[in-house]
Amino acid sequence: MNSSSEDQILNGSAAPETLFEGIAQDLIQRGYSIIPNALSPALTSRLSAYAMETIDFDPAGIGRASQFHQNEFVRTDEICWIQGTAAVTTAWLNWMDCLKSYLNQRLFLGLFSYESHFAHYPPGSFYKRHLDAFSGESNRVLSTVFYLNSDWGKDDGGELVIYLPNEQDDCVSVTPLAGTLVIFLSEEFPHEVLPANRDRFSIAGWFRVNNSTAQRVDPPR
Numbered sequence: 001m002n003s004s005s006e007d008q009i010l011n012g013s014a015a016p017e018t019l020f021e022g023i024a025q026d027l028i029q030r031g032y033s034i035i036p037n038a039l040s041p042a043l044t045s046r047l048s049a050y051a052m053e054t055i056d057f058d059p060a061g062i063g064r065a066s067q068f069h070q071n072e073f074v075r076t077d078e079i080c081w082i083q084g085t086a087a088v089t090t091a092w093l094n095w096m097d098c099l100k101s102y103l104n105q106r107l108f109l110g111l112f113s114y115e116s117h118f119a120h121y122p123p124g125s126f127y128k129r130h131l132d133a134f135s136g137e138s139n140r141v142l143s144t145v146f147y148l149n150s151d152w153g154k155d156d157g158g159e160l161v162i163y164l165p166n167e168q169d170d171c172v173s174v175t176p177l178a179g180t181l182v183i184f185l186s187e188e189f190p191h192e193v194l195p196a197n198r199d200r201f202s203i204a205g206w207f208r209v210n211n212s213t214a215q216r217v218d219p220p221r
């Protein structure tokens with residue numbers, strides 16, 4: 001592929017406002033949004049190929065910096081943080097930046113930054129029920145998960161289960177099919193990844209507010 005058609009694929013992935021408005025409405029009404037085919041098929045398949053072919057993954061841990069530890073009872077995926085050093089990851093970060101601006105204008109969320117990592121769940125891997133953020137302890141406001149797996153069937157497992165707050169055992173199950181984007185309020189929705197029967201690839205990310213003060217600079221993650 002020559003570089004101008006490549007640019008077209010990545011730049012032509014600008015997200016439509018109607019899609020952003022749908023996400024804003026979902027967040028207002030129920031606190032989460034599930035969008036099939038959110039990104040263009042071209043950008044989705046480029047991200048998918050990048051995750052499967054290019055990335056060196058590291059075992060995932062729990063907690064930040066000095067509190068970081070691995071715990072294979074809680075999660076057994078492996079991850080790679082996204083820096084935006086390739087055209088395809090820059091296109092991803094641009095898309096998320098547009099969404100951040102839209103949600104800030106529309107919902108006054110004051111989102112300040114976005115961090116994200118590729119994740120690989122080898123067969124049998126899982127991430128037990130957890131919250132991405134605890135009230136007052138984290139600056140993660142919105143969680144996002146974007147799936148990169150084509151042809152994902154019922155037998156492949158690996159669903160994301162989102163538990164609805166205040167509704168005993170009521171939950172929503174999401175198939176990790178390529179193109180699906182999930183967004184939810186980080187402090188409100190416990191969720192888990194059920195064991196997958198085949199390799200499962202995704203991008204998990206978080207929109208954050210800035211809690212820096214004169215005494216303490218907010219760490220990047």
Ligand SMILES: O=C(O)CCC(=O)C(=O)O
Nearest residue numbers: 127132145160193202204
């Ligand atoms: O991959 C998923 O479906 C969710 C991952 C997740 O919950 C996380 O990384 O915090």
Ligand SMILES: [Fe+2]
Nearest residue numbers: 130131132191
């Ligand atoms: Fe999570």
